[in-house]
Amino acid sequence: MDVVRLDAVSKVYGKGQGAVAALREVSVGIPRGSFTAVMGPSGSGKSTFLHCAAGLDVPSSGSVRLGGTKLSGMGEDELTELRRKRVGFVFQAFNLVPALDVVENVTLPLRLAGARVDRGRLEEILRRVGLEGRAGHRPAQLSGGQQQRVAIARALVTRPEVVFGDEPTGALDTMTARDVLRLLREVVQSMGQSVVMVTHDPLAAAYADTVLFLADGRIVDAMTGPTPEKVAERMTRLGAWT
Numbered sequence: 249m250d251v252v253r254l255d256a257v258s259k260v261y262g263k264g265q266g267a268v269a270a271l272r273e274v275s276v277g278i279p280r281g282s283f284t285a286v287m288g289p290s291g292s293g294k295s296t297f298l299h300c301a302a303g304l305d306v307p308s309s310g311s312v313r314l315g316g317t318k319l320s321g322m323g324e325d326e327l328t329e330l331r332r333k334r335v336g337f338v339f340q341a342f343n344l345v346p347a348l349d350v351v352e353n354v355t356l357p358l359r360l361a362g363a364r365v366d367r368g369r370l371e372e373i374l375r376r377v378g379l380e381g382r383a384g385h386r387p388a389q390l391s392g393g394q395q396q397r398v399a400i401a402r403a404l405v406t407r408p409e410v411v412f413g414d415e416p417t418g419a420l421d422t423m424t425a426r427d428v429l430r431l432l433r434e435v436v437q438s439m440g441q442s443v444v445m446v447t448h449d450p451l452a453a454a455y456a457d458t459v460l461f462l463a464d465g466r467i468v469d470a471m472t473g474p475t476p477e478k479v480a481e482r483m484t485r486l487g488a489w490t
């Protein structure tokens with residue numbers, strides 16, 4: 249079963265002469281419980297793909313389904329509700345609230361949704377992301393890697409159908425990035441979580457089950473069992489680093 253399904257999704261920014269086709273008839277299914285990386289040269293449509301798949305942006309044509317629910321035709325309120333309850337997000341810049349401690353940051357999506365905070369679940373998530381002893385810390389008292397772990401815990405707390413990552417390791421050094429990628433891999437393996445991550449980094453993409461390659465708004469390849477070398481080689485052929 250696909251957790252996310254795009255059918256003939258196109259996205260055009262602007263009008264007339266200045267119009268840019270960021271996605272061109274993209275059709276793809278993301279299997280539930282899988283870790284998917286999205287790669288491609290700069291400007292190939294990765295962010296647009298992620299935003300359309302996550303209900304952050306509305307395609308110009310085509311349809312997006314999230315766990316069987318069709319997003320097209322939903323109003324802004326419905327989309328906000330869907331994003332809040334059924335989707336988790338992890339960004340490059342962590343996006344934590346500086347004045348809130350770890351527990352308050354992690355439980356914020358639940359409180360925004362008016363849902364109860366399950367203490368057992370919260371402790372389980374903090375343990376999984378390795379933040380047991382940090383519950384009362386503010387973001388400024390944490391390292392970059394720890395802050396991203398808070399963001400991952402926050403993304404998981406609502407038990408979303410899918411977690412979307414936009415360059416989640418982009419601001420981290422190599423070692424810290426590796427720990428965060430291992431954590432994402434583990435939440436896929438042990439919690440059955442579905443994760444879709446945009447990245448520029450072949451090392452990061454190699455943690456995924458499948459890598460989708462975008463070029464000029466189209467999915468031009470899908471690689472299962474990626475290695476950093478195979479991903480880098482494919483990116484070179486797409487002219488990503490010329």
Ligand SMILES: Nc1ncnc2c1ncn2[C@@H]1O[C@H](COP(=O)(O)OP(=O)(O)OP(=O)(O)O)[C@@H](O)[C@H]1O
Nearest residue numbers: 261262268270288289290291292293294295296297
């Ligand atoms: N809001 C916008 N208005 C106009 N054009 C846009 C807008 N957002 C994106 N584009 C254009 O759409 C195309 C795809 O952009 P997108 O950001 O999805 O690519 P990307 O692969 O994520 O790029 P990068 O790796 O550089 O972040 C680009 O040509 C970009 O200039």
